[in-house]
Every structure is written in structure tokens, then in C-alpha cells.
Amino acid sequence: MRHWISQNKGFTAAIILFLVLYLFYNLLHPRGFSAAVLVQNSNELAAIGFVAMAQTVPVLVGGLDLSVGAVMTLASCVASVLLNGTPLEIAFGMIVTLLVGAGFGMMNGLIIVYGRIQPIIATLATGAIAIGLALLIRPSPGGDVDGDLSWGLTNSVADFAETYGFADGGTAAWLSPISNIPVPLILLFGVACLVWLPFKRTVTGRTIYAIGSAEGAAFASGLPIDRARIAAFTLAGFFAACGGLYLAIQTSTGNADMVQAGTYTLNSIAAVVLGGTSLLGGTGGVIASIFGAMILRVVSFYFRILDIDPLLQPLIEGLVLLAAVSAVAFRTLQVKNRLELFR
């Protein structure tokens, strides 16, 4: 534990910051803490949380994926077309959506690895392609998403059970300990734990960290660098598609909105940094970035309860972001050997 904290200082700081922020948010909340508030908060978190997860993996290999917002948009447009009909059709639609995202991410990876193009610029270009494809699928906002699905996945576990009629419609005793947990939160952490944590414990997953930390050494050690890099971008596409899928379910629509895609991409970078992942690569993780996204979101929750002039909100958001990243600079100013400043 002591080791874990000293080796994950950024993550620890992010968790503490989030807990403090969220505690005060609930103390200040006019109606106090309630399951409904939690559900609402989680819903607002889910999409950006997934996109932040998506951004993390390329950042770990020392790259950036400027297409995550666009891939999320593309996935939400695909989902808005496919998520209806029989349960089987819906399941098929979900799988197709996720595959589209993962496939797009893999294409990014292939271009970066075999085309030898810097990730930041390659994904800038493929992001435009993703938006173009999204526009082809959804020239104007709209969609047809199964209503039960939309209701069930955006509320608490009890509501989900009620919608799909199991566990006695959500009233079963065994369900009660978790019945108030919002489904989006479970989805977010579930994907992180079922996909990312096992992946991290493979050689490919470890290579992702190794590349960001010291690529030359990773190569000399015989690690599968190309495979890891492609996997990193594929995972980014997959997580982004999870975000898009959720967004489509949540809003019941797909919207090929370029500005929104750009905002998600930029916020994902902010979330990654707030979560303590180094933009230089090698340290950090996907779950840390969920906390980064949570911090970003909590800040915006404050606006609602503190009755801040909406016109001031962008300003405060920007200042908070600058303040948070500048906090890291305290360490910079304390460095005694200034050579350490240059990496």
C-alpha cells in the first residue's frame, strides 16, 4: 500500500481531490445526498468517463489520440441507427457499434505504426474522417433507440431490474445492497475492470507502459512494440465507442456534431492529466482518468447548486483547469537539480 501510494502519487491526489470536491458538493446540495442525484451525476459522467479512458491508453505510449471525440460521435451515430428491434437485434447493434470503434482505432494504430506518422497528426486527420462518416450516417440529428434500454441503463440497478423484470422487478432482498447504484457507474468501472485490468497484466499491456517510459529499452528487451502500439489505439477506439454507445442510449439520438466531438477530445486530455497520467507516457492508468473525468464533472455540478451566472461558467471551468495543472508546477519549482526539468 505504501508502495502503491508513492508510485501513484498523481492518482492518489486525484482520488483525494475528487472525494473532497464531491463531499462538499453534497454538503452544499440543497436536498443533500440522494440516489437520484447520484444517478444524474453518473449519467453526466459516463460518456466523458469512457472518452477519458480512451484517451489514456495512447497517452501511456507517449502519443495522443485527437480522434477519440470523433470516434465517439461516429459510434453514437451508428448506435442511433441500430439499437432497436428485438433484443437480439439490439445486442447485434451494440456489438457492431463497439466493433466500428475498435476497428477505427485499429486503423489509427496501423497508420501510426506502419505509416510512421506521429499519432497526434494522424489522429487529427482520421478524426476528420470519422466525423465525415458520422455525417454520412446521420446528416441531421435523430435516432431510434429502444426506450426500455434507454431507461434501464441510465438509472439505478433497481430500475434496471424493474425494466427487464428480474430479481422480482428490482425488489428482491439480495439486490437491495446495490439497488441504488447507478447503472452507468457500473458500466464505467465494469468495462475498466473487465477490459483494462486484465489487459494490463499481459505482456502487450505491460509493453504499453514500457514504450511510454523508454521505447529504446523496450525494443532492446524484445518487447512487441508494434503490436502494443496498435493495441493501444484499438483500445482507445473501443473505449470511445463505449462512450458513443452510452451517449446514444442516454439521449436516444445520434448527432454528428463536430464541435461536440472536439470538446470531448479536449476534455478527455484534461481528464487524463487531472487523473495523474503523464502526457509524456509511461505512468498512470485508465481508472485514474475516470477520476480525472469525475473531477471535471464535479466542477460543473457546482455551478448548478451555487447558482453561478451561466455566463461565468466557461471562465471558472478554465481557471479551475489551469489551477489544477499548475499545482503540478509546485514540484517543478522545488527541483534542485534543474537538469531534471528537461526530459
Next chain:
Amino acid sequence: MIAKLRLRPADRPIAIALGFTLLILLIGTAYTLSTTGTMPLLQPAYLMQQLQIGSFLGICAAGMMLVILIGHIDLSIPWTLTAAAMVATAVGGAWAIPAGLAVGLCVGLVNGFGVSVLRIPSMIFTLGLDTVLRGLMVAQTGGFAPQDQATPAMLALAKSRLLGVPVALFVWIGVSLLVTFLLVRTTFGRSLYAIGTRERAAWLSGIRTRAAITGAFVGSGLCAALAGVLLAGYSAKAYQGMGNTYLLPAIAAVVLGGTHILGGRGRYAGTFVGVVLIVLLNSVLSIMQMPEAFRQIIYGTVIIGMLLIYGRGSKVTV
């Protein structure tokens, strides 16, 4: 003779971009010839008008190049541009343009401080500052386009013509000459290349890296502000989000011109060609009345395709 014709590696992307620009012109002309029997793309007046619109992007890209050369990036360009335009129109009178440029100067100084002194990654610091600037402008204007009008001087710079050539084009060329001179002939320019290649070695060589980095961000801020002032003159007023469409094309233009996104390598001539390429590509797609979806796809494909061509044959050194 042959030795003279051989391209230096740094010039290869520039030559390819130039060739591709001509190809776009040819395709566009072939299209207009086959549909309407005219060839507007080859008429100087039309080209001049396109380049006039392109000069705003060109000036942004010139500033962006300074920052990319040192291995950083300036994401605050959109709202620096907008803020400069809004401040310039709000101040009005003789001080309109200096006030607009002062915004760029301040943004550049803050960015330079955050990146060189606090050593926050430019990607995130300039993004934060961009949000702050947006916040300031939204709070100031209430989220609407301000009512102020561009001053006559701004209108003249952006819209009038001198000897049949738009003045904005002269401004762009002036900025280009200045940046080229800075990069090739001054200690500041050489320091940028040194820092972009390896900041640690540059600092240990006694180069004042903080000053140079700040200088590059100031350059970028000033260029974005100048573009904002011109654009406000061109549209006769400032409006929300007027800079949003300039960020990504500016980065693309710099990179298509052969500047390495990680810094240290690149020539200004390439950036100039890159801007021309993007401007002409846009106008050809407009002439073809290409729907937005295909525009985006073509746009992305062109960037990837060109970079793949640049990469071919060049040895990768580990």
C-alpha cells in the same frame, strides 16, 4: 548540375506539397471545364480572392510553426484570435489594432510562462488558457456577437486592394518574410531549432531557453491576434467562435509543409505551401459543392496520404 537539382531532405515535403497543390488546381479545373466549361481556378482574380481568405489561416500557421518548431503546440489560437478581434472592435479608433495585438502579446506571455517556467505540457496549458479566454469573452459579451464595428483601418487591411492585390495578402507575405528572417538569420530562430531538437542540450549550451520558448509563444499569440484583427475587418465585426475553424487547419498546414510535429525540423516555405494547399483544396471542394461529410473525409485522407508519401524512402533513425 545534377547535384543542384537534388533535393535536400528538408525540401522534399515542400516539393511534394507544391506538386499536390498543382494537382488540386488541375483536378478542379478539369471539373469546372467538364461541368460549366469555365476555369475560374486559373483566373488570377479568383485565386487572389481565395488567397485573401487564406491569409488569415496563413498568419495563424506562421505563428503556430514557431511553437511547433520547439516541440510544443498552441491550442489557444482560436480564442486568442476571437479575443483580439473583440477587443480591437470594442476599443475602436486608432488604438483598435494595437489593443488587439496586445491581447496576443499577453496570451503569448502567459503561455510562455506556463510552459517554460511552470513546465506544464503546452497541450494542456494552452488548452486551459483557451477556455479561460472563451470564458472571459462570454462573460464580457453575454455570449452574443458584440455590437461594435471594425474600424476603417481594420477594414482597409482586410478588404482593400493595393495595385489590384488584396492588402491582406501583403500582410501575410510581410509576416512570412519576417518569420523566415527570424528562423534563418537570427539567434532567436536558431535557438528555436536547438530547443526543439533537445532542450536539455540547448539549455546546457547556455541558450536562454525560457526566453526563447516564451518568444515563440508570443509570436504565435501575436500572429493569432493579427489574424483576428484582420478577420474582424474582413467580416466588419467580431463574433463568437470566429477562430474555431483555424486551429486544426493551421496545425495541418504546418505539418503538411514538412515541419516535424515533435519539433526541431522544418522550413517556413513549407508552411506557406501547406496553407496554399489547404486553401485551394477547400475552394475546389466548394466549387464541386461537396457535402460536408465528404469534405471531412477527403480532408483527412489528404493529410494521411501526403504524410505517407513524405515518409516513404526516408530512413528512420532509431
Next chain:
Amino acid sequence: MNTAPIVQLAGVSKSFAGVKALTDVDFVCQAGSTHAILGENGAGKSTLIKIISGVLKPDGGELRLNGRPAAFSGPAEAADAGIVCMFQELSLIPDLTVADNISILRPPRRLGLIDHRAQIRRAEELLAQVRCEDVDPRAMIRDLSLSRRQMVEIAKALGRNPKVLILDEATSALTRRDVETVYDLLGTLRADGVCSLFISHRMNEVEALCDTLSVFRNGTHIETFAKGARSDTEIVRMMIGRDVTAKFPPKPAPRTREPMVLVENLSWENRLNGVSLTLGKGEILGVGGLDGQGQKELLLALFGVLKGVRGDVRVSGQPGLPASPHAAKTAKTRIALVPEDRKTEGLMLSLSIADNLLAAAFDKVATGSVINGARRDALVADGMARLQIKAGSPDDAVSTLSGGNQQKVVIAKWLMINPDVILLNDPTRGIDVGTKQEIFRMMRALADEGKSILFYSSDYAELIGCSDRVIVLYAGRVVRELTGEAITEEAIVAASLNIEGAAA
């Protein structure tokens, strides 16, 4: 011995961008031998071992293992075949733990996933084998000192059950005790039939360890012979292709000098604990001691790199340390530093030779801040001529030069500002014999011109051969000062270990 050699190269060639690095090399090494590969920088040693370890593919010729042709697609395949390489630049990942690094390629697994506990156990076993029980397998590599990292690297290599172990300058940062450990290990491995390929610039190590020696020069294999078959002079002649007469230039007689730099009680963090020294005008003051006793920090402090340094410093009478490298080079008494790592600290590798040479001296070729083209070209030509830098054109990237020529560029860069005090941090590390001698001659010439030189070297022979005086650092303070005839290897070693009076 009638079995096939464990590693055999037949007619192997390799070139980079048209420059031959290896030309038609035939090379054989046997199981159970410790085989030294000698040669100047640029002789092709690195290329050779990179081909054997699967990092590079040969352009022509064949690599055979135990008589069978082998073609590796990468280092992983070579490692599976039992060829394990410890590279000069470490192959450890700083942001992973020691245990992760030791089992990086073939980790123990459970249910298909990496088993962290088994990994830690394995790391503990291997670290015990190299007598590094003090290293915590859960610690991050980046938190370890250079010498510990090198030992982890050795543990990692052992864990791969090598049949051929390649050590490329693997002992350069080790402490004496660790070197002993490595010697013992190599002995055990040899007994087990492992072939060790050993690359080192330290002749005494080669003498102590190896049974077979191969000399390379300019990408060709000159000769392989048993230890003792050739004298040192013959070996050096083979390596550089010409006679070496005097290794070090003659020293002037000791005399009192006007002090240039006076340091009194210099302290920084826990690395410098009250260093006091006097550096005279025209003097070469050697700094000795075991690795990591504060020598590097001393140089960095004098160059204005470190913050929070305490103590009194006077540079030609002016009190105070420079605030930054820029201040150091522009002060009335100009100070220059040739840094430890030329690839990341001394040079901007992808920039041209000219740009690198001018990096510290832009103001010499500029009016205001506008560069004068004619003055620039003249100064660059002058700098290249002064140090006899061998290059096609000053516009070539400095990365195209050999290691020795690169180091000359670093030194030439600083001579451009005509410095009064020159700080040298191990300037001959990883450099060939010929260039070393040029550097020694130049140091003496500079001292004769009245420059003061503070010279840190990890090689005692260099300190003895070059310095007018030597100070020995131990735990961040000067434990001994030696002058003239008193500068002997015994005296330096004794002082390095902080043994009182042993030098008398």
C-alpha cells in the same frame, strides 16, 4: 574441440545509409569462453553485437548458432535462442518495477495473466544471485541509482538462462564490490559452458576476465588470439592501426599558481557535504573517487545547474556561483561544461554540425541578434579545423559522426566562447584511443594558454596521466589532495575507499 562453435558469423556485412559499418566479417566464439571484443569507437563492435542479438539484420552473410543458420526477426527471438545482451544504454524500463523488468519478456503467468507474486519471488532469487538483496523488487527502476540499475540489468540477463551473454560496457558504472560479483558470476557461467562476449574500454578488466580477444577496426575483424599472445602495445597498435608512443602529453613541473576558482565548504542536498578546493590559472585539477561521490554534482554546481547550493565560491575574485548556464558562459570569467552524456546533454543530434558548434556562441557571429553569414562560416570552419573534426560538410547532421568526433564537436562548441574555466565530466567515456589522446593533448595545450580545467574521470590512469593535482572525493567531500609524484594509482584508490594513511 570438434563441436560447432556456439556463435559463428560468416561474411557478414552491414551498412547504414551507404556507410559500411561491418565489412565481410568472419567471427567465431566458443561455448565456455569469455571473449573480449576490442576496437575503437566506430570499429563495428556495437553493430556486431546488435546483429548477434537480433536487434539488427545483416545486409549480407550468415549468422550460425551451433552450426545451424539463424535469422532473428528481433531481440525476442534471439533471447529465446539463449542470446542475451546487456546493452551499453540500459534496456530497463524506468517506470516499471524491478520485478517487472527482470521478467519483462516471459513473465510467470496464472490463468494467462502475469502473476505478480511469482514475479517478485523470481526477482528476489535472481537479485540474491548477484548479491543485491538490498534492492526491493517492488521499487521502480527510476528510483534506483545507476550502479543498482546495472546490477538489475545483470539479474535480468541471468534470468533468461543465457547460452551466450553479451556485456556491452556493462561494468562502467559499477562499484568495486559489484565488479567483483560480476567477475565471480562470469566465472560460474564459464564453468557452465556459457559463452560471454565482453566489450570494455578498460584493459585491466579485459586482462582479468577474458581468455580470448578479438580486435576490430573500421568494420573489419583484424585478429582473434588467446590472452597473453599479444602485448598491450601490439593490441593498441592493432586497434588504431598505427603506433602509439606517448599516451599522455608531458606535464609541466608543479608550481604555485594564481587561484582562478576558490571553493569553500560547498554543500548541496546530501550529495555535496562541504567541498573545498582551489583551481589555479593554467592548471588541470583532476577529480577522482568512486562513482557517485559528488563529483558530477560539483561540476554542475559550478556551472549554475543546481539550485540551493551553499558555501563560498570565488571565481577570479568575484563571489558567487553563476545563476544558470547562460550566466556561467557570459560572466566576466567564462565557464564551460562538457557534460556527462553527449547524446542528450552535449549535442542536438539531428541538427547540423555547424548549428551544434555555434549553439553556445551565437553572440560571436551575430550583430544584435542578426547572424552574419560570413562570420558564421568562418567560425565554424575554424572550430572544425582546430579539433580536426572529420566530417563531410558542416551542414551534415552531427548524428552522422562517430562517437569520438561527436565529443570533439562538444568540446569545440565550448572553445568557441574562449572559456577561462573548463569543467570536463568524463570527456573520454566510450571514446576510442586515438581521440582520447587528441583530447589529452588539447587539454594540456589549453592549460598552457592559461585556461583552468577541472577534470573528472572515472579512469584513474587518465587522472594520473593528465592532472597537475588530483583531489579525491568521498561522500561529498574532499578526502585527499595529491600533487606531482604523489599522484599514483595506489594513492587514489586508497583515498577513494577513504583508507587513512594507506597512501604513504
